[in-house]
Amino acid sequence: MEKIAVIYSDDYLKHKVTKHPENPLRLTKTIEIIEKSWLYKSGIISIMQPIKAHEKEVLYVHSNELLMRIKKLAEHGGGKIAPDTYVSRDSYNVALLAAGGGLKALKVINEVKRVFVLCRPPGHHAERDVARGFCLINNIAVTARNALNMGFKRIFILDWDAHHGNGTQKIFYENPNVFYASIHQDGKTLYPYSGGIEEVGIGDGEGYTINIPLPPNSSGAMAIACLYEIIIPVIEEFKPDIILISAGYDGHWRDKLADLRYTEDTYYNFMKHIIEVAEKVSNGKIIAMLEGGYDLKYTPQSILRTLEAMGDHIYYEIKEEKINVIEKRIIEILIKKAKKVLSKYWNV
Numbered sequence: 001m002e003k004i005a006v007i008y009s010d011d012y013l014k015h016k017v018t019k020h021p022e023n024p025l026r027l028t029k030t031i032e033i034i035e036k037s038w039l040y041k042s043g044i045i046s047i048m049q050p051i052k053a054h055e056k057e058v059l060y061v062h063s064n065e066l067l068m069r070i071k072k073l074a075e076h077g078g079g080k081i082a083p084d085t086y087v088s089r090d091s092y093n094v095a096l097l098a099a100g101g102g103l104k105a106l107k108v109i110n111e112v113k114r115v116f117v118l119c120r121p122p123g124h125h126a127e128r129d130v131a132r133g134f135c136l137i138n139n140i141a142v143t144a145r146n147a148l149n150m151g152f153k154r155i156f157i158l159d160w161d162a163h164h165g166n167g168t169q170k171i172f173y174e175n176p177n178v179f180y181a182s183i184h185q186d187g188k189t190l191y192p193y194s195g196g197i198e199e200v201g202i203g204d205g206e207g208y209t210i211n212i213p214l215p216p217n218s219s220g221a222m223a224i225a226c227l228y229e230i231i232i233p234v235i236e237e238f239k240p241d242i243i244l245i246s247a248g249y250d251g252h253w254r255d256k257l258a259d260l261r262y263t264e265d266t267y268y269n270f271m272k273h274i275i276e277v278a279e280k281v282s283n284g285k286i287i288a289m290l291e292g293g294y295d296l297k298y299t300p301q302s303i304l305r306t307l308e309a310m311g312d313h314i315y316y317e318i319k320e321e322k323i324n325v326i327e328k329r330i331i332e333i334l335i336k337k338a339k340k341v342l343s344k345y346w347n348v
């Protein structure tokens with residue numbers, strides 16, 4: 001069985017305001033369920049401390065102005081940095097520690113090939129100059145950018161959060177070395193209102209962005225079909241030397257922030273497919289970082305399912321999610337549309 005590192009610190013709980021869906025309980029409930037799990041008790045999962053990112057490591061991705069805005073707001077006791085996004089007294093340091101979770105993952109990736117960074121605040125909505133959508137620093141973007149600096153040549157980011165990762169897409173939109181692929185609820189119906197099929201990158205980065213916008217109410221089986229039919233073949237062709245995952249759990253049917261119908265098993269299947277392809281192309285190296293996921297019962301359970309897939313946890317009997325006739329028709333049309341756009345760049 002493959003070893004897994006979960007990167008976590010209690011300091012991640014220090015970013016907080018009252019009554020916000022993105023709150024510390026998301027992590028305390030998750031770490032609780034992990035510590036009770038067979039994977040943890042049998043030593044397959046080890047919990048490691050993150051390192052704090054240096055400002056210079058974050059400045060490859062964000063403007064100094066944004067960092068200083070977060071820092072000053074925190075120093076003054078906190079406040080809103082965007083209508084939906086808060087900064088509290090410790091948030092600047094916590095945000096550097098969240099990004100540093102990815103940097104720690106890069107440090108250990110040659111010893112532990114499968115890493116899950118259990119961090120917050122999330123990151124994928126944060127743009128170079130803008131904190132928004134509960135995100136301050138774009139953790140996965142900082143990780144990808146520093147991975148390039150370390151000598152990784154081709155990085156593939158899969159974003160399975162229910163929301164489109166507008167920030168990550170924008171940061172690498174012209175970069176052919178960092179591929180961004182997202183499966184999300186259609187931006188016509190959900191924040192941040194971006195991520196159409198036709199958004200494929202520009203300049204040198206043209207063809208290195210994939211967006212699969214699922215209609216509201218889509219099931220996990222529909223998402224997995226898109227992963228399998230479109231994204232996996234592109235990963236095989238792109239041949240990344242590491243796969244990063246923006247692992248958000250708000251696509252779960254119980255989550256109130258989106259309208260998808262994923263189950264815990266959907267996340268097991270997502271990860272299982274990614275592991276299979278990673279073993280072929282990236283020597284099995286995978287770093288997943290937590291993004292959204294706000295249901296306090298099902299986010300922790302879905303994360304545990306993800307970890308079970310990462311640990312090749314075979315005694316867990318996985319139920320293949322069934323796709324019905326209507327769903328099949330909807331998804332075939334969507335896959336056809338996406339293939340039409342992407343076949344200009346890839347063998348899909």
Ligand SMILES: [Zn+2]
Nearest residue numbers: 161163250292
């Ligand atoms: Zn989300």
